[in-house]
Amino acid sequence: MTLIACRVDGRAETRISVLERALQYGDGLFETLRVCDGRPQHLQRHLTRLQAGCERLRIGGVERGPLVDEIRELAAGVDTAVLKLIVGRGHGARGYGIEGCGPPRRILCLHRWPQWPAERERGIRARICETRLSPQPLLAGIKHLNRLEQVLARAEWSDPAIAEGLMLDRNGRLVEGTMSNVFLVHGDTLVTPRLDACGVAGVMRSVLLDCASALGITTEVRAVEARELREVDELFVCNSLIGLWPVIELDGRSLPAGPLGARLQSQLEDADNPVETNWYPE
Amino acid sequence: MTLIACRVDGRAETRISVLERALQYGDGLFETLRVCDGRPQHLQRHLTRLQAGCERLRIGGVERGPLVDEIRELAAGVDTAVLKLIVGRGHGARGYGIEGCGPPRRILCLHRWPQWPAERERGIRARICETRLSPQPLLAGIKHLNRLEQVLARAEWSDPAIAEGLMLDRNGRLVEGTMSNVFLVHGDTLVTPRLDACGVAGVMRSVLLDCASALGITTEVRAVEARELREVDELFVCNSLIGLWPVIELDGRSLPAGPLGARLQSQLEDADNPVETNWYPE
Numbered sequence: 280m281t282l283i284a285c286r287v288d289g290r291a292e293t294r295i296s297v298l299e300r301a302l303q304y305g306d307g308l309f310e311t312l313r314v315c316d317g318r319p320q321h322l323q324r325h326l327t328r329l330q331a332g333c334e335r336l337r338i339g340g341v342e343r344g345p346l347v348d349e350i351r352e353l354a355a356g357v358d359t360a361v362l363k364l365i366v367g368r369g370h371g372a373r374g375y376g377i378e379g380c381g382p383p384r385r386i387l388c389l390h391r392w393p394q395w396p397a398e399r400e401r402g403i404r405a406r407i408c409e410t411r412l413s414p415q416p417l418l419a420g421i422k423h424l425n426r427l428e429q430v431l432a433r434a435e436w437s438d439p440a441i442a443e444g445l446m447l448d449r450n451g452r453l454v455e456g457t458m459s460n461v462f463l464v465h466g467d468t469l470v471t472p473r474l475d476a477c478g479v480a481g482v483m484r485s486v487l488l489d490c491a492s493a494l495g496i497t498t499e500v501r502a503v504e505a506r507e508l509r510e511v512d513e514l515f516v517c518n519s520l521i522g523l524w525p526v527i528e529l530d531g532r533s534l535p536a537g538p539l540g541a542r543l544q545s546q547l548e549d550a551d552n553p554v555e556t557n558w559y560p561e
Numbered sequence: 562m563t564l565i566a567c568r569v570d571g572r573a574e575t576r577i578s579v580l581e582r583a584l585q586y587g588d589g590l591f592e593t594l595r596v597c598d599g600r601p602q603h604l605q606r607h608l609t610r611l612q613a614g615c616e617r618l619r620i621g622g623v624e625r626g627p628l629v630d631e632i633r634e635l636a637a638g639v640d641t642a643v644l645k646l647i648v649g650r651g652h653g654a655r656g657y658g659i660e661g662c663g664p665p666r667r668i669l670c671l672h673r674w675p676q677w678p679a680e681r682e683r684g685i686r687a688r689i690c691e692t693r694l695s696p697q698p699l700l701a702g703i704k705h706l707n708r709l710e711q712v713l714a715r716a717e718w719s720d721p722a723i724a725e726g727l728m729l730d731r732n733g734r735l736v737e738g739t740m741s742n743v744f745l746v747h748g749d750t751l752v753t754p755r756l757d758a759c760g761v762a763g764v765m766r767s768v769l770l771d772c773a774s775a776l777g778i779t780t781e782v783r784a785v786e787a788r789e790l791r792e793v794d795e796l797f798v799c800n801s802l803i804g805l806w807p808v809i810e811l812d813g814r815s816l817p818a819g820p821l822g823a824r825l826q827s828q829l830e831d832a833d834n835p836v837e838t839n840w841y842p843e
Binding site for chain 2: 281282285287293294295296297298299300301302303304305306309336337361363365367372373374375376377378386388390393410411413414415417418423424425426427428429430431432433434437449457458
């Protein structure tokens with residue numbers, strides 16, 4: 280058990296009602312934050328994405344101020360940890376209708392930091408998943424609780440030496456990793472898939488795009504054909520917890536851990552200087 | 562509040578752990594049964610679909626015998642009610658991986674019977690939703706907990722005079738209602754959409770297909786273009802709770818409540834003779 284502390288609607292509590300819509304229909308959103316030296320990293324970006332998700336799902340009444348206070352207070356008690364926030368639509372009558380639901384439920388779980396092998400920062404092995412992502416523009420970009428595609432994709436392999444699986448859409452385009460976003464390097468250009476039909480617009484993805492911009496690196500956010508994976512100069516995955524992991528082997532084929540990923544990685548390590556620009560998922 | 566009774570893993574309990582995967586990722590399944598005179602209707606069909614869902618999601622360890630006993634025991638205490646069963650994958654470590662998860666969690670909620678207007682059995686008004694269903698063959702047919710598409714579709718209207726919304730896939734083909742399956746009548750032929758790419762293979766849908774077969778009615782389970790809705794002789798929706806509701810108005814256009822729906826409806830009312838053949842979702 281990795282749970283350090285848990286709050287439901289501000290109270291120390293580890294259980295919720297079975298009538299919560301997040302349980303009944305996956306009707307809610309989540310954020311997974313890295314806590315470092317007692318501070319939640321990139322908190323404003325996480326809350327901005329959460330807000331975008333609430334607007335998309337029409338979940339009203341999530342106030343940013345008290346949420347910030349609560350997250351900061353919970354994080355303050357630990358050194359390094361994972362802080363997961365779930366916002367559900369709250370109780371409702373039986374059935375899909377959202378009228379009369381609420382108020383929204385907020386669940387904050389503080390988990391022990393996972394001990395990933397240290398060498399992953401120098402490079403990981405990855406695979407391409409058979410599970411394809413379905414296009415659903417109404418849900419694309421936001422981090423909602425309907426995650427069965429990711430569960431099925433992650434269940435495709437059990438070899439612990441494989442750290443991540445990349446997912447394609449139904450047209451064979453690269454979208455993301457099961458738990459990460461993905462970047463390709465072609466020459467001097469950094470490329471990441473657009474996420475207007477499926478995928479989660481990750482906070483670390485936005486941080487890296489801003490870092491690249493600050494470093495004067497040309498970036499492209501566009502449709503990425505899977506065949507481009509055979510021609511990349513570098514490939515890496517990222518999320519809020521792992522930062523950036525270079526992919527040095529994809530389905531058994533070796534890839535170089537190149538200079539551009541290393542530059543971005545060292546930029547990320549400058550934890551005292553988080554890039555906190557305005558940001559909104561596409 | 563419509564809840565009469567609730568059990569979690571066999572114990573009288575209305576709360577579950579926040580670490581339950583059904584909450585974290587919508588990683589689970591559900592069934593909604595009608596209880597009539599203290600007996601769960603079409604129980605074996607519901608449990609067969611549940612089992613198919615468990616196999617698809619690789620949720621092991623759900624034993625049918627104890628589940629049947631528990632459902633029958635809970636239903637025995639009431640006259641008419643709704644019995645909702647949720648099966649979640651259980652606890653897991655943080656992250657999408659399913660290794661080490663479980664045992665599966667079972668949640669049984671008994672709800673008061675909803676008081677739908679009686680005239681709905683003679684006909685309802687329906688609309689065509691703008692929210693499209695995404696194709697995902699890995700999840701098609703089963704009744705999993707990732708239901709945001711249905712939530713968004715149902716949120717499109719608030720007029721209580723409209724009882725159901727029909728949903729199309731991304732290619733403009735008719736799939737189902739937000740909470741029901743749909744049947745069209747062309748002449749003497751009963752047609753219902755195939756559900757190999759999306760949609761829930763409803764228990765009442767299977768009951769009606771068997772009823773139609775028993776009555777010698779020609780049935781077709783096939784792709785249905787939305788334009789066929791303009792040419793139908795009859796249209797109706799069904800689910801385990803409502804039975805069969807004829808659609809007598811679709812997006813403001815009148816439709817006849819014809820003889821074939823009426824024949825099937827009266828067949829369904831023969832509650833002492835439930836059709837319980839072997840059945841498996843496609």
